[in-house]
Amino acid sequence: MSCLVVDAGHTRVKFAACRQQATSSLPEVIRSAAVIYGEPIDWSAIASWFAGSAPRSVIVMGTNLDRAQQVIQAWPAALPRPTLFSDKRTLPLKVDVEFPDKVGMDRLLNAVAANLLRRPDQPAITVGTGTAITVDVIDADGVFRGGAIFPGILLGAKSLHMETTTLPHVNVWELLKTEPTVVGKNTEQAIASGLYWGHLGGIRELIMRHTAWLQTTCSVPPLVLLTGGASGIVAPYLQDAKLETELSLRALAAVADQVTAP
Numbered sequence: 001m002s003c004l005v006v007d008a009g010h011t012r013v014k015f016a017a018c019r020q021q022a023t024s025s026l027p028e029v030i031r032s033a034a035v036i037y038g039e040p041i042d043w044s045a046i047a048s049w050f051a052g053s054a055p056r057s058v059i060v061m062g063t064n065l066d067r068a069q070q071v072i073q074a075w076p077a078a079l080p081r082p083t084l085f086s087d088k089r090t091l092p093l094k095v096d097v098e099f100p101d102k103v104g105m106d107r108l109l110n111a112v113a114a115n116l117l118r119r120p121d122q123p124a125i126t127v128g129t130g131t132a133i134t135v136d137v138i139d140a141d142g143v144f145r146g147g148a149i150f151p152g153i154l155l156g157a158k159s160l161h162m163e164t165t166t167l168p169h170v171n172v173w174e175l176l177k178t179e180p181t182v183v184g185k186n187t188e189q190a191i192a193s194g195l196y197w198g199h200l201g202g203i204r205e206l207i208m209r210h211t212a213w214l215q216t217t218c219s220v221p222p223l224v225l226l227t228g229g230a231s232g233i234v235a236p237y238l239q240d241a242k243l244e245t246e247l248s249l250r251a252l253a254a255v256a257d258q259v260t261a262p
């Protein structure tokens with residue numbers, strides 16, 4: 001039986017019907033939809049995913065909690081009422097950082113997913129490419145040890161325009177359709193090159209540095225997992241990394257019964 005999991009992010013709200021399959025330790029996404037804020041949510045399409053049998057559990061989480069609450073307020077009667085999941089302490093994850101409560105739910109769920117996918121003796125690095133890029137470390141004992149956060153492509157494009165008087169706003173959605181030329185011959189091309197290749201370079205550098213940090217205590221190479229809106233554009237350049245769609249939603253589906261237990 002499947003469950004419905006929802007992630008209210010900072011750019012989009014994502015819906016996924018997930019089901020545990022025999023082939024993977026992490027539930028797979030059967031159907032999914034992502035809606036940019038401001039655009040209408042096609043609730044009848046989402047309800048149609050469960051026309052044959054109702055979802056076993058329905059959970060909404062939010063890296064953007066206000067957005068998660070708005071999604072719940074708009075929730076249709078045609079679907080079972082959702083549970084808002086926000087208590088990070090109930091996740092099956094040890095967290096070794098200064099302020100565990102402040103770590104984004106997506107980063108923690110990516111670590112939960114990594115623990116289900118890595119070998120027992122193997123550390124992991126998770127790369128989440130959303131509004132912000134996160135590159136995080138899970139040690140060989142499965143403990144979330146922290147990581148790095150930097151602006152995503154969309155945010156980079158916006159801030160270059162907003163914080164200068166000379167730089168135009170480049171349309172990132174167009175930019176992401178084709179690989180930009182590396183030596184830009186006009187301002188737009190130069191921004192496109194910097195955002196695209198800089199994004200890849202930042203991720204590559206952080207994976208390399210996190211790996212070196214891990215190797216001071218563990219000689220097993222980490223499992224590197226890529227997920228999020230822009231992961232498809234970096235995956236071809238990071239051959240040792242594994243592209244896993246919707247890692248945090250699938251982790252939420254994996255722990256759904258545990259975290260919603262009364």
Ligand SMILES: Nc1ncnc2c1ncn2[C@@H]1O[C@H](COP(=O)(O)OP(=O)(O)OP(=O)(O)O)[C@@H](O)[C@H]1O
Pocket residue numbers: 008009010011012013063064106129130131132152153154155172176228229230231232233
């Ligand atoms: N189809 C796509 N192809 C390439 N890049 C994409 C695509 N969709 C989104 N992106 C990029 O990914 C980022 C947004 O991703 P996503 O929707 O996963 O984030 P989000 O909704 O803000 O979630 P979160 O707050 O959890 O990061 C933007 O920077 C955008 O440029």
Ligand SMILES: CC(C)(CO)[C@@H](O)C(=O)NCCC(=O)O
Pocket residue numbers: 010063102103104105106107130131132133134149
């Ligand atoms: C960094 C983002 C925006 C990435 O989605 C999210 O994980 C978040 O809001 N984090 C809160 C701060 C932290 O993780 O330390």
